[in-house]
Amino acid sequence: MRLRGFYTLFYKEMLRFTKVAWQTLLAPVITALLYLLVFAHVLESRVEVFDGVSYTAFLIPGLMMMSLIQNAFANTSSSIIQSKLTGNIVFVLLAPLSYLEFFLAFVGAAVVRGVVVALGVYVAAWFFVPLPLHSVWVLFLFALLGSAAMGTLGMVAGIWAEKFDQLAGFQNFVIMPLSFLSGVFYSVDSLPPFWQGLSRLNPFFYMIDGFRYGFFGQSDVHPLFSLSIVSLSLVILAVSTVTLLNKGYRLRN
Amino acid sequence: MSSAISIRETHKCFGELHALKGVDLEIHQGEFFGLLGPNGAGKSTLINIIAGLTRADGGQVSVMGYDVVIDYRRSRRCLGIVPQELVFDPFFSVREVLRLQAGYFGLGAEVEPWINELLDALMLADKADANMRSLSGGMKRRVLVAQALVHKPEVVVLDEPTAGVDVELRQSLWQFIKRMHERGHTIVLTTHYLEEAESLCDRIAILNHGEIVALDTKEGLLKHGVGNRICMSVKVADAGWTLPQVLTNKLKERAGAQLVFQLDRSEDSIIDVLDTLRKGGAEVLELQTKTADLEDVFIELIANRKVKAS
Numbered sequence: 001m002r003l004r005g006f007y008t009l010f011y012k013e014m015l016r017f018t019k020v021a022w023q024t025l026l027a028p029v030i031t032a033l034l035y036l037l038v039f040a041h042v043l044e045s046r047v048e049v050f051d052g053v054s055y056t057a058f059l060i061p062g063l064m065m066m067s068l069i070q071n072a073f074a075n076t077s078s079s080i081i082q083s084k085l086t087g088n089i090v091f092v093l094l095a096p097l098s099y100l101e102f103f104l105a106f107v108g109a110a111v112v113r114g115v116v117v118a119l120g121v122y123v124a125a126w127f128f129v130p131l132p133l134h135s136v137w138v139l140f141l142f143a144l145l146g147s148a149a150m151g152t153l154g155m156v157a158g159i160w161a162e163k164f165d166q167l168a169g170f171q172n173f174v175i176m177p178l179s180f181l182s183g184v185f186y187s188v189d190s191l192p193p194f195w196q197g198l199s200r201l202n203p204f205f206y207m208i209d210g211f212r213y214g215f216f217g218q219s220d221v222h223p224l225f226s227l228s229i230v231s232l233s234l235v236i237l238a239v240s241t242v243t244l245l246n247k248g249y250r251l252r253n
Numbered sequence: 254m255s256s257a258i259s260i261r262e263t264h265k266c267f268g269e270l271h272a273l274k275g276v277d278l279e280i281h282q283g284e285f286f287g288l289l290g291p292n293g294a295g296k297s298t299l300i301n302i303i304a305g306l307t308r309a310d311g312g313q314v315s316v317m318g319y320d321v322v323i324d325y326r327r328s329r330r331c332l333g334i335v336p337q338e339l340v341f342d343p344f345f346s347v348r349e350v351l352r353l354q355a356g357y358f359g360l361g362a363e364v365e366p367w368i369n370e371l372l373d374a375l376m377l378a379d380k381a382d383a384n385m386r387s388l389s390g391g392m393k394r395r396v397l398v399a400q401a402l403v404h405k406p407e408v409v410v411l412d413e414p415t416a417g418v419d420v421e422l423r424q425s426l427w428q429f430i431k432r433m434h435e436r437g438h439t440i441v442l443t444t445h446y447l448e449e450a451e452s453l454c455d456r457i458a459i460l461n462h463g464e465i466v467a468l469d470t471k472e473g474l475l476k477h478g479v480g481n482r483i484c485m486s487v488k489v490a491d492a493g494w495t496l497p498q499v500l501t502n503k504l505k506e507r508a509g510a511q512l513v514f515q516l517d518r519s520e521d522s523i524i525d526v527l528d529t530l531r532k533g534g535a536e537v538l539e540l541q542t543k544t545a546d547l548e549d550v551f552i553e554l555i556a557n558r559k560v561k562a563s
Binding site: 002004005007008009011012015016019020083086087088090091092093094095096097098248252253 | 304305306307308325326327329330332334336338340341342343344345349353354356357358359360361400
C-alpha cells in the first residue's frame with residue numbers, strides 16, 4: 001500500500017514529461033544533434049583528443065551526458081516550481097507520503113528522462129559515427145548517478161525558487177556554464193594549467209569524463225576517481241534535499 | 254463522544270504575527286461543524302495545520318486520534334481537504350487527476366467504482382476525460398471536492414467551498430455534502446456565507462485574531478447578546494403621538510410616525526408592547542419584527558473583540 005503511493009507519484013512525474021514528449025525528449029535530442037553537426041563539421045579534421053578516436057566520436061558521449069544533466073535537472077526543477085506556483089503541489093502534500101518517498105519519486109522520474117534523452121542522442125548519433133563500447137556497466141553507473149545527482153539539484157532549485165526568474169537564473173548562471181565548461185567539446189588536458197585546475201573543481205567534468213571512459217576506455221582522470229566525486233556529489237545533494245523536505249522548507253509553511 | 258479533530262493549545266507565528274494564540278477545539282465525530290471568522294482570523298492557518306501543510310509552533314493536533322505530525326500517514330488517510338483556491342494540474346484529465354489522488358493514498362483499481370460514483374454525483378461524468386484546463390471554475394471546484402473524497406476520508410474539511418460559485422452549483426454542492434454527512438462523515442466548513450453555516454452546521458466556532466471567541470451550538474449562539482434581541486418596528490397613524498413613559502427605555506429610534514423598539518426575548522413580549530401602545534392611544538398601522546440571525550451575532554462578537562483589542 002505504501003509502495004503504491006510512491007509509485008503513483010513516480011508515475012505522475014513520468015506522465016508529466018511524456019505528455020509533452022516533443023518538448024521534453026525530442027527537442028533536447030535535436031539540440032544535441034545540432035551541436036554535433038556544427039562542431040563535428042568545423043573541428044573533425046583539426047582535433048584528435050584521444051588516440052584513435054575521431055573528434056565526432058569524442059563529442060558524442062559528452063553531448064549525451066550534457067543532455068542528461070540538463071534534462072534531469074529540468075525535470076525536477078520545473079515540476080516543483082510549476083506545482084508550487086500553480087498551487088497544485090497541495091495534492092501531493094496532503095497525501096500520506098513520506099519526504100523520502102517524495103524525494104525518490106521525483107528523482108526517479110528525472111533519472112528516466114535524463115537517460116531516455118541520452119539514449120536518444122546515442123541512437124541519432126549512431127547514423128554519424130558508430131561508437132565503441134568499452135564497458136556498459138561504467139556507462140550505466142555514470143548515467144544513473146549523474147542523472148540522480150542532477151535530478152536532486154533540480155529539486156533543491158525548485159524548492160528554493162519562488163518565481164520562474166530565479167529558476168531561470170539558476171539554470172543560466174550555474175547549470176549552463178558548468179555543463180559547457182566540463183569538457184564536453186574538448187579534453188581538459190588541452191587547457192592551460194589554471195583552467196585545467198578550475199575544470200577539476202567542476203563535478204560535471206567527472207560525470208562526462210567517466211561516462212566517456214565507458215565508451216573508449218580512455219579518460220582525463222581515473223574513472224574510479226570520477227565515480228567517487230560523482231557519488232559524493234549525489235550523497236551531499238541527497239542529504240541536503242531530504243533535510244529540506246523534512247523541515248518543509250518553502251513547501252510546508 | 255469521540256473526537257474527529259482535536260486541537261490543543263495550538264500556536265502559530267509568522268514573524269511578528271501571532272496567527273494562532275493557543276487554540277483549543279474539539280470537533281466530534283459525525284458533526285457538521287462551522288468554523289467562522291473574518292479574513293485573517295487564522296481559519297486557513299488552522300486548517301493547514303490540521304492537514305499537515307503548515308507546522309504549528311506549539312500544541313497538539315490529531316485527526317481521528319492520530320497525531321498530525323507523529324502519525325501523519327494515518328491522520329492524512331482520515332482527512333479530505335477541499336482547498337480554498339481553485340488549484341489544478343493542467344497536465345491531466347479529470348479521471349487521471351482522481352486516479353492519481355487515489356493512488357497517493359494507496360488505492361488502485363478497486364477505487365474505480367467510487368470514482369465513477371463521484372463523477373456522477375458531482376455531475377462531472379461527461380467531463381471525465383476532459384483536460385482540467387478546459388473546465389469552468391464551477392467544474393474545477395467540483396473536481397476539488399471529488400479529489401478530497403476519493404480516498405473516502407472520515408473527516409472532510411471544506412475551506413470556503415462556495416466562494417465565487419453560482420447559486421445552482423452551490424445548492425447541488427450542499428446537497429452532496431449533506432448526503433456525505435448523513436453517511437456518517439464529519440464535515441468541517443469555513444464560509445463567508447453565514448446563512449450557509451446557520452442552515453447546515455450543528456456547532457459553530459468563531460475565530461478572531463487567532464483566538465476562539467465563541468463556540469456553541471447554533472441555537473446557543475443565537476441566545477447570546479444580540480441573538481437574544483427582537484427588533485420591533487411599528488408605524489402609528491399620528492406622527493406627533495406621545496410615547497408612554499414605560500416604553501421609552503425600549504425605543505431604539507424614532508422618525509415621526511415610525512418607531513423602532515429593541516426587545517429582550519427573555520423579558521419582553523410583543524403582545525404586551527402592542528397593548529401598551531394601544532392603551533397609550535396609538536393606532537398601529539404597520540408592524541414588523543426581526544429576530545437576530547447568525548450574522549448579527551457574528552458582527553457583535555467580532556465588534557466586541559475589536560473594542561477589547563483597542
